[in-house]
Structures are given as C-alpha cells and as structure tokens.
Amino acid sequence: MTPQVSSLMPLVTAAWRRSGATLGAGTTQANIEAFERLYDIRLTGDVADYFRAIGGMSENDADEHGIRFWPLSEVCPLLEEIPTANVHLFGGYFVFADYSLWTHGYAVNLANAHDDVSIVGGGQPVGV
Numbered sequence: 001m002t003p004q005v006s007s008l009m010p011l012v013t014a015a016w017r018r019s020g021a022t023l024g025a026g027t028t029q030a031n032i033e034a035f036e037r038l039y040d041i042r043l044t045g046d047v048a049d050y051f052r053a054i055g056g057m058s059e060n061d062a063d064e065h066g067i068r069f070w071p072l073s074e075v076c077p078l079l080e081e082i083p084t085a086n087v088h089l090f091g092g093y094f095v096f097a098d099y100s101l102w103t104h105g106y107a108v109n110l111a112n113a114h115d116d117v118s119i120v121g122g123g124q125p126v127g128v
Helices: 003-018 029-039 045-053
Strands: 067-069 093-099 104-109 116-120
Touching (some): 003 045, 029 045, 093 116
C-alpha cells in the first residue's frame, strides 16, 4: 500500500463508523487471487490493499453521503451490473460502490494500471 493510501485507511474507516456504517473485515489474499482468476484481471497494489484492509459495508449501510462501498464478494464487471452499457466505453470497469440505492455507481477501471475511478450509470463514465 502506498504511504498516501495507508495513511488514509484509519481516517476513512473512522468516518464510516461515525456515520453508523457497519464495516466487514478485510478480505484475504486467497479471496483476492480467486477474484483475479475469476475475472482474469490483476488488482493493483492500492486496490488490493484497500480490500485487504476494509471489507465493505453491510448491505443496508452507507456513509454520510449515501454511498455504500461493497465488499469484494459483490464487486463485479460493470457490464454484468449494467448489461446494456457500451462495451467500448465500460469494458474493464468494475463496480465497487453505489449511491442512494443505485442512483449511480462508482467503478474502477482495472483494464489499466492507473486505478481510474468514475461515476457510472449514464451514457459514459465520468471521472472523479
């Protein structure tokens, strides 16, 4: 985990707990490797470290902004979550969070090495 991400983890988890969210335990390396095999992708260091540290929120929880961060077991390709999405725009994106019961989602592009995160659910990804 990069020092920047590492230093943010305690702050993020504390904020989520203050908002009343129930956080799961981080996932195991074996679960990360199984996810990578299932989807034939590699999680970058920061993404893998995030899931090792934070297990996502319980199904009915969200942070103070109405965003629910998913456990790795729920993360999936955007094209599975939204089958009508444009494969050329959204191929490689994996949904990891949703806003207000899926008004829109948040996805990371795992097809590149940059961990690009976008708001998804409309006609094209919107970088954040």
